Structure formats: C-alpha cells, structure tokens
Amino acid sequence: MDPHLTYPPDNDLRRLLRFEPHSGAIWLGERRMVLLHTAALTALRHDLITSVGKDHARRLLTRMGYACGLHDAGFAAKTRGKKTLEDMFLVGPQLHMLEGAARVTPVRLEMDAAAGRFEGVFRWDDSWEAHAHRLHYGVVDEPACWTLLGYASGYGSAFMGRLILFKEIKCSACGDDHCLIEGRPIDDWPDGDAHRQYFEDDSLLEKMAALSQQVEALKNTLEPAESGGMLVGSSPGFQHAHDLMRRAAATQVTVLLTGETGVGKERFARALHEHSERAAGPFVAVNCAALPAELIEAELFGVEKGAFTGAHAARAGRFERAEGGTLFLDEVGDMPLPAQAKLLRVLQEGEIERLGSESARKVNVRLVTATNVNLEAAVERGQFRRDLFYRLNVYPICIPPLRERSSDIEPLAQHLLARFTALHQKRLGGFSDRALQALTRHSWPGNVRELENLVERGVILAAQGGVIEAEHLFPNQSEPAQDGIDPQGRLARRAPEDELRLCAQVLDAGVPIETLEAQVLALAVERSRGNLAGAARLLGLSRAQLAYRLKRQHQQEAD
Structure with missing residues (x-):
C-alpha cells in the first residue's frame, strides 16, 4: 500500500x-x-x-x-x-x-x-x-x-x-x-x-429519455393552457372530478367548481373549455374577490360613454370579451349583491346591459364559476342570493385537496419539475428520495399552488446537474431523532438539531445537572397527571427506576 x-x-x-x-x-x-x-x-x-x-x-x-x-x-x-x-x-x-x-x-x-x-x-x-x-x-x-x-x-x-x-x-x-x-x-x-x-x-435510450423530457418541458412552457395545463393525477377523488369535467365539457351546462384555495379550480375551468365545442373561442377569467365592489359591474358588463365620471369612452365588459367562448368567475361567493342580481338576469335571459345603457345585448357565453366558501351557508347568512345559488349549482364539481390525493403528489412534482427546469434553464437529476418523502408527508395547506411554489424554489436553489433535496423545499424543517453509526459500528442515537440547541442553551445557562434532572422528573409526573408508570414511559425508564430517582431527589432536598 x-x-x-x-x-x-x-x-x-x-x-x-x-x-x-x-x-x-x-x-x-x-x-x-x-x-x-x-x-x-x-x-x-x-x-x-x-x-x-x-x-x-x-x-x-x-x-x-x-x-x-x-x-x-x-x-x-x-x-x-x-x-x-x-x-x-x-x-x-x-x-x-x-x-x-x-x-x-x-x-x-x-x-x-x-x-x-x-x-x-x-x-x-x-x-x-x-x-x-x-x-x-x-x-x-x-x-x-x-x-x-x-x-x-x-x-x-x-x-x-x-x-x-x-x-x-x-x-x-x-x-x-x-x-x-x-x-x-x-x-x-x-x-x-x-x-x-x-x-x-443504454446510452441511446438514456439520450432519448432525456430528449423526451426536454420536449415535454418545452411543450408545457409554450402551451401552458392545453388540457388545463396541470391536470395531473390518478387518485380516485381526482379522477372522479376529472370525469365529471369531461362529461360537462360536451354540454352547455353551467358548472360550479368547489374546493379549497389552491386546488386548481381555474385549471379545471381551462380544461373544461379546451375540451368543449367552444375551445376555438376565448377563455376569460375574472377573480371576483380581486375587484372592488364599485367596479365589478363595469368589469363584467361594460360601460357606455358618460355612464359615470371618467367614462370617456364606451368599453366592453368581460361577458362581451368572452363571446363565443367561456367566462370563468372565480371566487363568485365574494360578488356583491347588486352584481349578483345582474348575473342572475344574464343566466335567465342570455343578455347583458352595459352601465349607462338602456338597451340589452345578447351574449353567447359558457359560464363556469368557482368558490372556496360554502355558498349554502352564505345564502343562510343573507350574503348570497338563493335563486342565483340554484342557477349556479346545476352541475357542481368538488376538487379534492392535495392532502387527500397523496398518490398524485409525486407525478405532480415531476410534472412541475419539467416545466420549471425548462423555464429556468436548469439541468437537474430530479428529486432526492428524502425530498420525495418530505413532499408526500407534508400537509399541503396551500394545495397544488403551494406545491408549485416549492418546486420552483427547489429548481432555483438546486445546483446545476444536481438533485432537489429536502432542504431546498423545506429549509426550516427540523429532522426527527435518528440513529447513526458510532466508530465501533454500533447504532448510536443522534439528537436532532433543535435538541442540540436546547442542550447548548442549558449548558450556557450553567444549570446544575441535579436541578435539571429534578425539573425533568417533575414535568414528566405533571404531564402524566401523577401516574408514575406513565411518567416513566415518557422518560424511557422503568417505574422502579423512576421511583428510585424521585426518592433520591426527596432525600437530597430533606438534607
């Protein structure tokens, strides 16, 4: 050697x-x-x-x-x-x-x-x-x-x-x-x-696979709206919602999409439009919650010149812009009551009136609405018209939250990875095993939108030619207690970082070991409500060992 x-x-x-x-x-x-x-x-x-x-x-x-x-x-x-x-x-x-x-x-x-x-x-x-x-x-x-x-x-x-x-x-x-x-x-x-x-x-096959991924990523970048852009999933709940969407696409029925914020309601609406006979027409999306109450009617129905101060020219509203296509009203539950009344007339008569106009205009528009609030409860509170609710709720589709479709998380993440690597011109080897585990274990309060943001951040933080690791996705996530290998080849418990920091703080404070042990024992007994067997389990001791330590502690206090 x-x-x-x-x-x-x-x-x-x-x-x-x-x-x-x-x-x-x-x-x-x-x-x-x-x-x-x-x-x-x-x-x-x-x-x-x-x-x-x-x-x-x-x-x-x-x-x-x-x-x-x-x-x-x-x-x-x-x-x-x-x-x-x-x-x-x-x-x-x-x-x-x-x-x-x-x-x-x-x-x-x-x-x-x-x-x-x-x-x-x-x-x-x-x-x-x-x-x-x-x-x-x-x-x-x-x-x-x-x-x-x-x-x-x-x-x-x-x-x-x-x-x-x-x-x-x-x-x-x-x-x-x-x-x-x-x-x-x-x-x-x-x-x-x-x-x-x-x-x-396998080099040729590997090159073909890499080329296929690049083509798919390019397609996702150039045609983000095709087939809804992000309708990826095979879980039963997702497939049920997707099947309802495909069935509705072949008709002119008014669709109400429900589900939590971030589940992808607009993407479902786009997919419905793309699969309908109106696909060649425009798709116009409006977020009702983002428009001020005094402007929403003008945005939806348009205005005539001189209708109000500042209206120097006539302007078509979103209904007219969506002529021959689909109008998507997101967060429809936040629409003010006067606008709800006019929307109801559009659904009943198929015509609108611009603000300041005395004549009605026929419109040929497929209406798709979405909400993340309980419209029935809003009706009971008087915040949403009951008759409008019945007109919108003809064909409801509930999109399940991401936490209920865990089998879709990895395919979705891989789909997003292809899109963002093309967008940011990065060449990555995918997700590490720990990163995929962290994704599947996350509770996803922000649903697909949160996943989209995390994957894009991971693509940006990962090194060129490397992989996306868990720390790129969840930089503040602490690791659970783990076992490692000591120099003798035996398993040795390794404390997570937060436990190590706590130990360092105790040492810096100069707390005597006897005082620290007394406090830990007292806390365990308190949490178990005086049950010594339960306290012993919390501490990883037998009941006899805990009783001995408590007895010794009491003797020291008596001395």
Missing part, C-alpha cells in the same frame, strides 16, 4: 448514514437505503445467471453497481469539497465499506481530473460477491465481482467525468486470497471496447 494513501476519518460519512426506526427508513445523505441479506442477494444472483445466462446477468449486475457508484459519487464533493482531491475520491471506498461490500485498501491512486488521467489500484478483502459466486459455482476461471466492479467504475466515471473501467486483476472467486482491482480510462485498456457493453448499451 502506498504510505501516502491513508483514509481520512470517516465521521463525516457516518453522519450521512442515518436510521429512522419510527419511519422504517435508512438514509445515506438524501438517498434511501435498504438492508438486504447477502443470502437473498446470492439467491437473486444465482437465479439471474440461471434464467438469462452469465453474460446478461453480468451486464445487469454491473449496471446496478454502476448506478450505486454514480449516486455515491454525488456525496464526495458535497462532503469533502474542501479536502484534497485524494481525500474526496476516498469517499467512495470508505462508503463501500460502510455499505458492507468489502474491506477496501487503497494501493495506488494517481489522478488528474483536468487532464483526464486516472489510475487506481485497490485491494478487496471479504468481498460478499466473490463469496456468493464461489458458494454456488466453486472456484472459477473468471473474476466474479460484477456488482462491485460496476460500483467502482460508476464512482470513478462520475468523479472523473469520463468512463473509467475497473477490472479485477485477482479475485477470491478464482482461488486468490483477496481481490485486486485496477481502474483506468476505458480507452487506456487494450480490451476496453469489449467491456463497453456493460456500461454504454
């Missing part, structure tokens, strides 16, 4: 590996991990070789390892960006050991990323894959650590920005007492072309 090649302390990497027993998740940074039995992996490996043949099995397993190496390479610059180039690269072998692949000893490492020069030699002891292969097939003639070689190749390739091929010079599956791997740029290997099939067969 090169005496200059020594591993830096791996505390920074151990902090990346976090266990959350309460949620059933294991994390390596932002990536979710799974512990698997090597016996299960061995059986899967054997079944692959038996079913598809050695060459195809090798390719699949190499590609799987390659993907793992690519992901782990993302932690190097983030974790040791201020260290030497060698220390940054050694993140990969150290993570390989933390993940249980093998004991890795660096023998030689020479690298120059700018010049594209790389040569790395590493020793593997106790490779799980060599043991698995030898278990089924005995001593073999060819190296068998396909997954682990794929990992090394993927890690080196991501780190160097070009394809680095690692090959086994020795393999314990071949009878050697350890495995020895060597990595170079693939063009530096005389037989490099024979190994490209394990890494580059």
Whole structure:
C-alpha cells in the first residue's frame, strides 16, 4: 500500500448514514437505503445467471453497481469539497465499506481530473460477491465481482467525468486470497471496447429519455393552457372530478367548481373549455374577490360613454370579451349583491346591459364559476342570493385537496419539475428520495399552488446537474431523532438539531445537572397527571427506576 494513501476519518460519512426506526427508513445523505441479506442477494444472483445466462446477468449486475457508484459519487464533493482531491475520491471506498461490500485498501491512486488521467489500484478483502459466486459455482476461471466492479467504475466515471473501467486483476472467486482491482480510462485498456457493453448499451435510450423530457418541458412552457395545463393525477377523488369535467365539457351546462384555495379550480375551468365545442373561442377569467365592489359591474358588463365620471369612452365588459367562448368567475361567493342580481338576469335571459345603457345585448357565453366558501351557508347568512345559488349549482364539481390525493403528489412534482427546469434553464437529476418523502408527508395547506411554489424554489436553489433535496423545499424543517453509526459500528442515537440547541442553551445557562434532572422528573409526573408508570414511559425508564430517582431527589432536598 502506498504510505501516502491513508483514509481520512470517516465521521463525516457516518453522519450521512442515518436510521429512522419510527419511519422504517435508512438514509445515506438524501438517498434511501435498504438492508438486504447477502443470502437473498446470492439467491437473486444465482437465479439471474440461471434464467438469462452469465453474460446478461453480468451486464445487469454491473449496471446496478454502476448506478450505486454514480449516486455515491454525488456525496464526495458535497462532503469533502474542501479536502484534497485524494481525500474526496476516498469517499467512495470508505462508503463501500460502510455499505458492507468489502474491506477496501487503497494501493495506488494517481489522478488528474483536468487532464483526464486516472489510475487506481485497490485491494478487496471479504468481498460478499466473490463469496456468493464461489458458494454456488466453486472456484472459477473468471473474476466474479460484477456488482462491485460496476460500483467502482460508476464512482470513478462520475468523479472523473469520463468512463473509467475497473477490472479485477485477482479475485477470491478464482482461488486468490483477496481481490485486486485496477481502474483506468476505458480507452487506456487494450480490451476496453469489449467491456463497453456493460456500461454504454443504454446510452441511446438514456439520450432519448432525456430528449423526451426536454420536449415535454418545452411543450408545457409554450402551451401552458392545453388540457388545463396541470391536470395531473390518478387518485380516485381526482379522477372522479376529472370525469365529471369531461362529461360537462360536451354540454352547455353551467358548472360550479368547489374546493379549497389552491386546488386548481381555474385549471379545471381551462380544461373544461379546451375540451368543449367552444375551445376555438376565448377563455376569460375574472377573480371576483380581486375587484372592488364599485367596479365589478363595469368589469363584467361594460360601460357606455358618460355612464359615470371618467367614462370617456364606451368599453366592453368581460361577458362581451368572452363571446363565443367561456367566462370563468372565480371566487363568485365574494360578488356583491347588486352584481349578483345582474348575473342572475344574464343566466335567465342570455343578455347583458352595459352601465349607462338602456338597451340589452345578447351574449353567447359558457359560464363556469368557482368558490372556496360554502355558498349554502352564505345564502343562510343573507350574503348570497338563493335563486342565483340554484342557477349556479346545476352541475357542481368538488376538487379534492392535495392532502387527500397523496398518490398524485409525486407525478405532480415531476410534472412541475419539467416545466420549471425548462423555464429556468436548469439541468437537474430530479428529486432526492428524502425530498420525495418530505413532499408526500407534508400537509399541503396551500394545495397544488403551494406545491408549485416549492418546486420552483427547489429548481432555483438546486445546483446545476444536481438533485432537489429536502432542504431546498423545506429549509426550516427540523429532522426527527435518528440513529447513526458510532466508530465501533454500533447504532448510536443522534439528537436532532433543535435538541442540540436546547442542550447548548442549558449548558450556557450553567444549570446544575441535579436541578435539571429534578425539573425533568417533575414535568414528566405533571404531564402524566401523577401516574408514575406513565411518567416513566415518557422518560424511557422503568417505574422502579423512576421511583428510585424521585426518592433520591426527596432525600437530597430533606438534607
């Protein structure tokens, strides 16, 4: 081993590996991990070789390892960006050991990323894959650590920005007492072309997939209104609302869209218009809550010249502008009562009167309204006309809130990601696993509009070529208590940041440990209303342990 090649302390990497027993998740940074039995992996490996043949099995397993190496390479610059180039690269072998692949000893490492020069030699002891292969097939003639070689190749390739091929010079599956791997740029290997099939067969498919995403993103940017622009979802509640919308689109029925703020009522209205016979006509949207009460009639029905001070010219209202198309009245529950009376006449007679005019004008408009308030309750309070409510409520469609359609969150987020990466000219690798988990666990008080804002913020904050992480979406969200790995390899509880800050405040205040313990015990007893068993559960103690501590405390106070 090169005496200059020594591993830096791996505390920074151990902090990346976090266990959350309460949620059933294991994390390596932002990536979710799974512990698997090597016996299960061995059986899967054997079944692959038996079913598809050695060459195809090798390719699949190499590609799987390659993907793992690519992901782990993302932690190097983030974790040791201020260290030497060698220390940054050694993140990969150290993570390989933390993940249980093998004991890795660096023998030689020479690298120059700018010049594209790389040569790395590493020793593997106790490779799980060599043991698995030898278990089924005995001593073999060819190296068998396909997954682990794929990992090394993927890690080196991501780190160097070009394809680095690692090959086994020795393999314990071949009878050697350890495995020895060597990595170079693939063009530096005389037989490099024979190994490209394990890494580059999917390059065309990957390019086609990337191109497809770019086309979809461009389409979303250029045609935001088509098919409602954002009608994405497969949950039962959403599909029911979508089916009602499609059925109504083929008719001229007046539609009332209900639901919380931000659920996408205007997008449903646009989709209804796009799927109707009026799609070639205009779609005019009006937010009734945003218009002053004294101006709403003029905005909706238009004005004649001289109708009031400042009316120097006749002006068409929104109904006339929507002629032959669809008029969408959002927040119709906030419309003042005089305007409600005129709206009712439009629905009954199909005609409007401009302010200051003595003649009526026929209008051919499809009316779609929306509200986030309970119109029936508004009717009972005298804030909304009962007859108008009945005319609007002919065909109600309730759009469910985002928290009730959790299965739609990820597809919606991916749809928004494509739109905003095109808009902001960013190239991103998607969402991290932790970011997706945070999205699905959020309560979404702002519904789809809130999701839209969070994804756009994530796109802006994420590094070019990186991924959107949970901290980009929820910068103020504290992490729950987690378990990490101590230097002896045991699980060790790690307090979340807010707990650490609280401990620091206690230390800064100089509170004696005895006083702090007395206060904690008293609070636990108080919260459990004097029930010692309940208090003990809060503190993670047995009842006997709590009773002993309370007795000792009382004796100290008596002394």
